[in-house]
Amino acid sequence: MSGREMKYIQEAFDSNWIAHIGPNIDAFEAELCQYTGSKYALAVSSGTAAIHLALLAMGIGKGDIVLCQSLTFVATANPIMYVGATPVFIDSEATTWNMCPNALEDAILHYLQMGQKPKAVIVMHLYGMPAMLDEILYLCRKYGIPLIEDAAEALGSEYKGRKVGTFGDIGIFSFNGNKIITTSGGGALLSDNAGLVEKARFLATQAREPVAHYEHSAVGYNYRMSNVCAGIGRGQLEVVGERVWMRRGNFQFYQISLHKNPGIDFQDGAIDMFSNRWLTALTIAGECPSLVHNALLANGIESRPVWKPMHCQQIYKTLPRFGGSVSERLFHQGLCLPSGSNLSDDDRKLIASIVDDCFKT
Numbered sequence: 001m002s003g004r005e006m007k008y009i010q011e012a013f014d015s016n017w018i019a020h021i022g023p024n025i026d027a028f029e030a031e032l033c034q035y036t037g038s039k040y041a042l043a044v045s046s047g048t049a050a051i052h053l054a055l056l057a058m059g060i061g062k063g064d065i066v067l068c069q070s071l072t073f074v075a076t077a078n079p080i081m082y083v084g085a086t087p088v089f090i091d092s093e094a095t096t097w098n099m100c101p102n103a104l105e106d107a108i109l110h111y112l113q114m115g116q117k118p119k120a121v122i123v124m125h126l127y128g129m130p131a132m133l134d135e136i137l138y139l140c141r142k143y144g145i146p147l148i149e150d151a152a153e154a155l156g157s158e159y160k161g162r163k164v165g166t167f168g169d170i171g172i173f174s175f176n177g178n179k180i181i182t183t184s185g186g187g188a189l190l191s192d193n194a195g196l197v198e199k200a201r202f203l204a205t206q207a208r209e210p211v212a213h214y215e216h217s218a219v220g221y222n223y224r225m226s227n228v229c230a231g232i233g234r235g236q237l238e239v240v241g242e243r244v245w246m247r248r249g250n251f252q253f254y255q256i257s258l259h260k261n262p263g264i265d266f267q268d269g270a271i272d273m274f275s276n277r278w279l280t281a282l283t284i285a286g287e288c289p290s291l292v293h294n295a296l297l298a299n300g301i302e303s304r305p306v307w308k309p310m311h312c313q314q315i316y317k318t319l320p321r322f323g324g325s326v327s328e329r330l331f332h333q334g335l336c337l338p339s340g341s342n343l344s345d346d347d348r349k350l351i352a353s354i355v356d357d358c359f360k361t
């Protein structure tokens with residue numbers, strides 16, 4: 001927490017706006033628009049709910065195909081199942097570790113040939129690193145397929161000077177406790193398309209028609225953010241810029257300290273990509289990241305493997321996929337180092353020296 005959250009929480013209590021309507025929600029949505037440059041925003045109860053609403057607002061349902069980045073957290077893919085559509089998984093390219101445009105086009109052409117045009121593409125910005133958005137947007141426009149940007153990990157990241165989450169037809173963010181800023185739990189859906197955001201807002205509010213009696217013409221959801229949580233979000237949004245620089249500082253420190261070790265490669269971007277470096281991720285050749293993981297653990301320090309690709313998961317491994325095995329290699333060789341915004345210089349030095357020692361032995 002930044003210390004600025006209590007003011008907005010207090011306002012919520014003082015004005016008795018505690019539930020799913022209130023001034024903090026309206027202000028948080030407006031401030032998200034201001035920060036990202038999006039025209040419209042909808043604050044919801046989680047990033048997962050935001051992806052679910054994005055699919056529903058686009059009218060995606062039973063039997064539809066959705067092309068989804070394989071190297072991601074499971075919450076990117078699960079909402080495709082909620083609506084009864086089929087996720088088809090797309091492998092990564094080796095630079096940003098995100099959706100490979102070549103594999104995406106192969107998938108699109110395959111389904112077009114079968115007469116089944118995919119209904120959406122969901123791209124993700126892994127650990128804050130922007131995907132190859134120019135190439136992916138070009139394909140989406142060429143074939144007329146809407147793009148959903150799962151920017152859950154990437155608040156504050158930029159592509160060609162513009163905030164990610166604003167490139168797709170819909171973008172989503174997460175404010176879960178582990179993300180770069182948090183509302184305790186929450187998410188947001190962003191779009192420049194007023195119709196899509198209004199449809200999502202309607203479905204997130206039990207699909208209640210704007211009449212006094214309780215009239216429902218669709219099955220809705222209870223997905224709104226509370227005015228108390230939005231207060232936390234307002235306090236957090238004031239410091240998101242600082243948080244991004246702290247995370248980038250962690251990355252820079254690790255890169256300078258560790259890059260000379262043979263076989264280490266950091267997740268990289270292109271010159272026009274600005275990553276919030278939510279997590280510092282690297283690969284170690286030879287599938288030995290578990291040695292480093294265990295050495296850190298022996299010192300009471302937590303690290304994490306890279307997300308296990310969706311096409312390797314029990315629940316999804318029988319579904320179609322396109323591309324090679326880049327995401328599998330990243331999973332086997334990848335490691336996320338401690339990346340909290342509150343890491344001290346001493347913390348980072350200790351971590352780097354433990355990793356260094358692994359290479360010496």
Ligand SMILES: *Cc1c(COP(=O)(O)O)cnc(C)c1O
Binds near residue numbers: 048152
């Ligand atoms: C965290 C995360 C989500 C889900 O957000 P919640 O707010 O936890 O529901 C979705 N996609 C990705 C890539 C995430 O990292």
